[in-house]
Amino acid sequence: MENLLTSEMIRKSLAIIIPLAIFLTVLLAGCLLRTYLFSRLSRWAAKTGSRMGEAIISAAKSPSFVLCIMLGAYVALEFSNLPRTMVEKANKGLSILAVVAVTMAAANILCAFTRMRAERIESVLPITSLSDHIIRIVVYGVGALIILNSLGISIAPILATLGVGGLAVALALKDTLSNFFAGFHIIVNRQIRVGDYLKLGSGEEGYISDISWRTTSIRTLAGNFVLIPNANLTEMIVTNYTLLDKDMAVRVGMGVHYDSDLEKVERVVCEVAEEVMREVPGGVPDFAPLIRYHTFGDSSIDFTVVMRGKEFTDQYLVKHEFIKRVHERFAKEGIVIPYPIRALNFEQEKNGRPGRNTETGQ
Numbered sequence: 001m002e003n004l005l006t007s008e009m010i011r012k013s014l015a016i017i018i019p020l021a022i023f024l025t026v027l028l029a030g031c032l033l034r035t036y037l038f039s040r041l042s043r044w045a046a047k048t049g050s051r052m053g054e055a056i057i058s059a060a061k062s063p064s065f066v067l068c069i070m071l072g073a074y075v076a077l078e079f080s081n082l083p084r085t086m087v088e089k090a091n092k093g094l095s096i097l098a099v100v101a102v103t104m105a106a107a108n109i110l111c112a113f114t115r116m117r118a119e120r121i122e123s124v125l126p127i128t129s130l131s132d133h134i135i136r137i138v139v140y141g142v143g144a145l146i147i148l149n150s151l152g153i154s155i156a157p158i159l160a161t162l163g164v165g166g167l168a169v170a171l172a173l174k175d176t177l178s179n180f181f182a183g184f185h186i187i188v189n190r191q192i193r194v195g196d197y198l199k200l201g202s203g204e205e206g207y208i209s210d211i212s213w214r215t216t217s218i219r220t221l222a223g224n225f226v227l228i229p230n231a232n233l234t235e236m237i238v239t240n241y242t243l244l245d246k247d248m249a250v251r252v253g254m255g256v257h258y259d260s261d262l263e264k265v266e267r268v269v270c271e272v273a274e275e276v277m278r279e280v281p282g283g284v285p286d287f288a289p290l291i292r293y294h295t296f297g298d299s300s301i302d303f304t305v306v307m308r309g310k311e312f313t314d315q316y317l318v319k320h321e322f323i324k325r326v327h328e329r330f331a332k333e334g335i336v337i338p339y340p341i342r343a344l345n346f347e348q349e350k351n352g353r354p355g356r357n358t359e360t361g362q
Contacts (some may be wrong), residue, residue, distance in 0.1 A: 023076035030068035038064075051116055059108030063101040070094045070101070096147050103143030107136045129212045130183045175231075179214045182230035186211055191243060192233070197312040200228070201237035221313065241312045247284055250307040250315040252322060255300030257336040262301065266291050268333055272326045273307050280321045282314025283307065299338045 038057060045053035074094050077087050111132050186192050192208060198218065199205040206220035216233050218226040228236075241248060256265050273289030287308040295302040307322065309315045330337060 019076040019080040022079050023072045025072075026075045027068055027072035030071055031065070034064050034068060052113065055112030055116065056109055059112055060105050063105040063108075066097065066101040066104075070097050092150070095150060099143055099147050099150070103140060103146075106143075107139040110139060111135050129210050130180075131187055133213055134184070176214065179230040182234045183211050183213055183216070185234065186216070186230060192216075192238065192240060193243075196243065197241040199239040199241070200233075204228075246311045247308055248312060248315070250309045250318050252305045252307070252319055253302065254305060254326075255297055255302040255337065257338045258301060260301070260335055262293065264333070265303075265335055268329055268335065269305055269326060272329050273305055273322060276318060276322045276325060277307060280318055282309050282311070282317050284310060299340050 038061065041053065041057050044050075045057060074091065077090050077094075080087070114131075114135060192198065192211075194208050194210060196208050197206070198208060200218075204218060204220070204226045206218040206226065209217045209219045209225070211217075211230070215227040215229055218228065220226060254269075256262075269291050270289055273291075277283040277287055277289060278285050284307075289305065289307045291303050291305050293301060293303040305322070307318055309318050327337075329335075
């Protein structure tokens with residue numbers, strides 16, 4: 001009797017230990033093979049400089065581990081003593097897990113591929129976190145439909161239910177959906193892009209760092225982030241400094257004494273501005289600076305110097321260096337930048353203003 005009990009216990013233990021050992025063996029073998037393959041592929045991608053290869057490797061790492069677990073469980077189930085119905089249900093669960101792993105890998109690869117294509121060409125749908133989420137939603141939606149189909153669940157009643165409840169959901173998430181579709185409109189319209197420098201009608205300005213499903217992130221020159229709801233952004237007056245060309249005019253207002261030789265002033269200022277364009281980072285070397293006199297001021301003849309910077313933030317260094325250098329050059333050339341002056345004619349005040357009767361005061 002004791003021998004029978006002992007043999008029964010051994011049999012039950014083996015029924016658990018053998019499938020578990022098979023699972024761990026297959027999992028270990030799969031992980032080793034996975035490590036070897038990814039190591040070889042990584043070296044190949046580094047050698048050839050293939051960004052797409054690196055993207056595929058990075059996207060497939062996590063899903064491949066899930067597939068190793070699934071393969072180990074599948075083989076272990078085939079050697080187990082579980083009832084056939086349970087094995088079939090477990091296999092169906094493993095097939096669902098495989099679909100999930102493949103869907104994850106496909107979404108990651110598609111996002112990486114689209115991002116690289118967007119960097120090479122002016123694509124219709126530039127990659128931001130919103131467009132990234134849209135791609136993932138579509139891929140995961142297809143994966144979900146495949147899973148439902150494998151489970152034998154009809155999709156038509158689900159779609160009908162979603163249609164009935166869609167109105168209630170839309171009303172409950174009105175603001176969220178408004179920001180979502182406004183963000184999608186911003187991306188597709190391409191008048192505001194990631195990397196553009198904007199100045200908003202509300203006063204904020206900075207670089208667009210991301211357009212998400214709810215907000216647009218603006219990084220100011222001070223390093224702070226301003227989050228603006230997408231719906232509000234579409235209704236604002238926005239100045240985009242980099243929509244057409246990143247380089248922009250850099251204007252500096254100046255004034256010289258009335259006794260100055262204006263031809264000499266123009267020549268000296270243009271020489272200094274050309275030097276700044278050539279030597280200062282952010283200047284446009286092939287641009288020919290110019291000046292335009294425009295006002296007889298109270299104490300000076302005023303003019304504007306026009307230079308050019310490669311992008312919006314370059315104007316600050318260009319102005320900084322130009323003002324230093326033109327001040328030094330003016331001192332050498334004897335060109336005077338006058339202080340504000342107001343002349344008072346005391347004789348006229350003493351004798352009375354023209355057209356005024358000094359006796360009556362009228």
